[in-house]
Amino acid sequence: MTDRDSDSPITEDEIAGIWRRAIGFLADQALLVIITLMVAGVLGIEIGEDTALRLPADLVITRAIASAVYYITFTTTRGQTPGKMLTGTRVVMERTGLIPGVGPSALRWAVPGIPEAPQGISVIALFVRAWSLVDYRNRGLHDKAAKTVVIRLDRLTEEPYSEPAEEESRGEPTA
Numbered sequence: 001m002t003d004r005d006s007d008s009p010i011t012e013d014e015i016a017g018i019w020r021r022a023i024g025f026l027a028d029q030a031l032l033v034i035i036t037l038m039v040a041g042v043l044g045i046e047i048g049e050d051t052a053l054r055l056p057a058d059l060v061i062t063r064a065i066a067s068a069v070y071y072i073t074f075t076t077t078r079g080q081t082p083g084k085m086l087t088g089t090r091v092v093m094e095r096t097g098l099i100p101g102v103g104p105s106a107l108r109w110a111v112p113g114i115p116e117a118p119q120g121i122s123v124i125a126l127f128v129r130a131w132s133l134v135d136y137r138n139r140g141l142h143d144k145a146a147k148t149v150v151i152r153l154d155r156l157t158e159e160p161y162s163e164p165a166e167e168e169s170r171g172e173p174t175a
Helices: 018-043 057-077 082-087 102-116 123-133 141-146
Strands: 089-093 148-152
Touching: 018 057, 018 082, 018 089, 018 123, 018 148, 057 102, 082 089, 089 102, 102 123, 102 141, 123 141, 141 148
Parallel strands: none
Antiparallel strands: 089 148
């Protein structure tokens, strides 16, 4: 543990491993495909039978919006997406152990989400997530940007707070 992380209430034993994170991510992606196709059906967006790997622009936009709403809402309200619920993990603020608020949740989604929105996957988004392979606390660059960490719920020494954390970057004085 470095000096910068010495004030973190999260112990190394509580950090979620790469495999748990990968399985949770894949489960979320599968669920997002289903959600996107359902929303596209409701909106009347047709999926072409073109064999190329191009998606219609309206389907790409639908997927990006569905992804943002999915990740930001679940992370802000529960600290867990359905994939994280499946794997017994949760996103918390690294310094407090609180569930992230809207700002950190949106930033956590945007760092890999915006680069991958046009085509559904990108080298930048892969790099952002793959950073967790070299980080000693298994944080991707999106976690580092949002100051979050993914923890294992079965290894907690005490239950983290469930209410969303205040935005750390607002700079507003507390009364």
